Amino acid sequence: MNQREVNEFFEDLAAQFVILDEKQQRRFTKSVDNIRLEVLDVLETYADENSVIPASRRAQVLRAFDTIEQQLYATMSVVLQAILVETATWTIEKVNKYLARNMDAEAQADLVQAVVKNVVSRREPADELQLSDRLYRLSGDLTDDFRKTVRLSISRKQTINKTGREIKAAVDSREWHYKQLSGSESPVTYRKAIGEIAKKSEQVKAVRLHAGVKRSRICLGLSKENRHGLGAGVFLPEKDDDIYSPHPKCTSFLTYELTNEEGDL
Numbered sequence: 331m332n333q334r335e336v337n338e339f340f341e342d343l344a345a346q347f348v349i350l351d352e353k354q355q356r357r358f359t360k361s362v363d364n365i366r367l368e369v370l371d372v373l374e375t376y377a378d379e380n381s382v383i384p385a386s387r388r389a390q391v392l393r394a395f396d397t398i399e400q401q402l403y404a405t406m407s408v409v410l411q412a413i414l415v416e417t418a419t420w421t422i423e424k425v426n427k428y429l430a431r432n433m434d435a436e437a438q439a440d441l442v443q444a445v446v447k448n449v450v451s452r453r454e455p456a457d458e459l460q461l462s463d464r465l466y467r468l469s470g471d472l473t474d475d476f477r478k479t480v481r482l483s484i485s486r487k488q489t490i491n492k493t494g495r496e497i498k499a500a501v502d503s504r505e506w507h508y509k510q511l512s513g514s515e516s517p518v519t520y521r522k523a524i525g526e527i528a529k530k531s532e533q534v535k536a537v538r539l540h541a542g543v544k545r546s547r548i549c550l551g552l553s554k555e556n557r558h559g560l561g562a563g564v565f566l567p568e569k570d571d572d573i574y575s576p577h578p579k580c581t582s583f584l585t586y587e588l589t590n591e592e593g594d595l
């Protein structure tokens with residue numbers, strides 16, 4: 331196992347991860363869409379025999395959206411947490427196997443937890459927000475859309491079928507936001523897991539950042555930066571926390587720099 335083979339392994343792993351990440355984004359979007367069905371239930375509950383929600387029930391129906399908002403937050407939170415656990419586990423298992431490292435189940439579970447905790451609790455430098463803040467904001471924004479739609483539909487005396495279609499349009503119009511949440515946090519988890527194994531492995535001297543397919547300015551800059559005099563794009567996983575989350579929806583990936591380039595792993 332030489333440096334070239336290690337590079338190829340990580341390039342291939344990064345390509346496999348893109349597929350996992352896309353699947354996860356679809357799963358996350360689906361979980362939000364499931365809450366839409368709860369909204370339709372609420373509309374049915376308060377509609378009269380003409381499938382219209384009477385103005386006299388306006389306050390009641392709007393109050394029901396407080397519960398919807400909590401459900402939305404709880405669902406997104408649980409599903410995203412499961413996605414991050416899946417990513418950390420997937421990455422740790424594949425990298426350990428490649429390096430022929432033995433890690434017992436308990437040690438692996440601890441490492442998965444540590445990686446996910448680190449990702450969930452970090453604050454993005456750009457806006458100082460944590461993941462839970464983003465989830466609160468998104469569930470609040472979406473529920474506000476629902477309330478607005480329903481308020482207007484009551485004033486117009488429109489049927490709940492029509493309102494249901496407008497609710498769907500509101501959910502669909504924010505799809506980009508759900509995809510961005512999952513599609514930013516999961517890759518951070520992927521890179522962080524690679525960094526954590528690097529820290530524990532004597533065969534690994536450092537990690538190298540490669541700009542992703544999007545070739546964003548920030549990642550191109552990092553891939554050329556020689557921060558420690560070890561070469562362009564070479565970073566120390568124990569010191570350089572910024573390489574795990576250079577910017578939202580980052581597609582950069584990491585490879586390992588071997589301690590002894592000539593020797594076998």
Ligand SMILES: [Zn+2]
Nearest residue numbers: 549580581582
């Ligand atoms: Zn990037």
